[in-house]
Amino acid sequence: MSVNEEYLKRLTEVNGIGGNERYVRELFKEETKDQAEEYLQDGLGGIFAKHTGNADGPRVMLAAHLDEVGFMVKEITDEGFLKFVTIGGWWSQVVLAQQVTVTTREGKTFHGVTGSKPPHVLTAEARKKPMEFKDIFIDLGASSKDEVMEWGIRPGDMITPYIETRRLNGTKFLLGKAWDNRIGMAVAIDVLKNLAKDGHETVLFSGANVQEEVGLRGARVAAHMINPDISFALDTGTAGDTPGMTKDESASKLGKGPQIIVFDSSMIAHRGLREFVVEVAERENIPYQFEFIPGGGTDAGSQHLALNGIPSIAITVPVRYLHSHTSVIHEDDYLNMVKLVTAVVKELSADTIKQIKENA
Numbered sequence: 001m002s003v004n005e006e007y008l009k010r011l012t013e014v015n016g017i018g019g020n021e022r023y024v025r026e027l028f029k030e031e032t033k034d035q036a037e038e039y040l041q042d043g044l045g046g047i048f049a050k051h052t053g054n055a056d057g058p059r060v061m062l063a064a065h066l067d068e069v070g071f072m073v074k075e076i077t078d079e080g081f082l083k084f085v086t087i088g089g090w091w092s093q094v095v096l097a098q099q100v101t102v103t104t105r106e107g108k109t110f111h112g113v114t115g116s117k118p119p120h121v122l123t124a125e126a127r128k129k130p131m132e133f134k135d136i137f138i139d140l141g142a143s144s145k146d147e148v149m150e151w152g153i154r155p156g157d158m159i160t161p162y163i164e165t166r167r168l169n170g171t172k173f174l175l176g177k178a179w180d181n182r183i184g185m186a187v188a189i190d191v192l193k194n195l196a197k198d199g200h201e202t203v204l205f206s207g208a209n210v211q212e213e214v215g216l217r218g219a220r221v222a223a224h225m226i227n228p229d230i231s232f233a234l235d236t237g238t239a240g241d242t243p244g245m246t247k248d249e250s251a252s253k254l255g256k257g258p259q260i261i262v263f264d265s266s267m268i269a270h271r272g273l274r275e276f277v278v279e280v281a282e283r284e285n286i287p288y289q290f291e292f293i294p295g296g297g298t299d300a301g302s303q304h305l306a307l308n309g310i311p312s313i314a315i316t317v318p319v320r321y322l323h324s325h326t327s328v329i330h331e332d333d334y335l336n337m338v339k340l341v342t343a344v345v346k347e348l349s350a351d352t353i354k355q356i357k358e359n360a
Contacts, residue, residue, distance in 0.1 A: 019087070035196040048061070066210055080147055099112070163326060181236055183317050187317075231304070254329065259289050266300070269300070286339050
């Protein structure tokens with residue numbers, strides 16, 4: 001199995017923050033139009049392609065999320081600079097001196113750069129502290145508020161990181177702005193295509209939720225809409241293979257396989273489902289890594305609490321530099337996650353779901 005770089009480039013470079021995912025949703029539908037029997041869209045904008053392998057089989061939910069971390073226009077200053085609010089979790093030190101895209105309600109885009117007071121004018125004490133978001137602004141090259149308004153930019157408009165998706169120096173490492181969570185979307189699309197071709201014993205709903213980055217909001221709505229027997233969050237997780245990281249912070253390494261999230265701040269993975277996924281991975285010789293993320297969560301955190309409780313688990317691609325302009329993944333982790341999720345769904349049936357639930 002090889003990586004389609006142009007496909008991944010389309011997915012990661014499309015812009016979509018929490019509450020403004022429409023362009024990502026349109027791309028998902030374009031990529032899955034040949035496999036979807038129909039689309040189910042919830043009231044907040046989450047989108048799922050339905051494919052029936054066995055009409056009497058269990059209802060299975062594969063859910064990435066459409067949104068990426070970004071910003072929203074809060075204010076236009078008289079001088080033509082933009083003040084913003086963060087959408088999703090950001091560390092202010094990775095926001096400075098970065099290029100961004102502002103998208104208007106009409107879909108027009110404008111290029112800008114984040115700025116702040118230069119360090120030359122700060123006191124020695126101030127230079128030791130992280131810059132506060134209120135002191136960071138966006139420079140569009142405009143000369144006045146009127147000029148920005150003429151461009152059609154208004155408070156509430158979407159701001160996203162700007163970077164070219166590319167392979168790093170001929171290696172298997174891929175650089176992009178929004179692997180969190182467009183690589184999860186790629187997995188959802190690829191697994192749908194595999195199962196539509198090879199067959200399965202489920203009623204499959206493969207797609208993506210909205211507003212994960214602002215509190216796992218869309219996952220609960222989508223779970224109510226789909227009413228699945230079992231659900232999987234397809235997402236990204238932290239990598240621990242860069243200088244300064246310890247095994248207590250993350251034991252995962254890029255290139256060593258997808259992560260099976262045992263525990264995070266939003267949930268404890270369903271025991272029976274976790275053991276089932278591990279059993280499939282080991283039987284199929286698919287590499288995997290256990291991960292514990294006490295400071296983060298995935299949509300499985302909302303999925304497992306929906307309705308009467310849904311057996312859920314998160315399977316993720318490890319990523320370096322999450323929630324920044326410049327995240328990095330390893331292509332083998334993506335490919336092996338597609339293999340793993342495909343193999344898991346192929347083995348799901350009414351009987352296996354019953355066994356999984358009994359093994360809670």
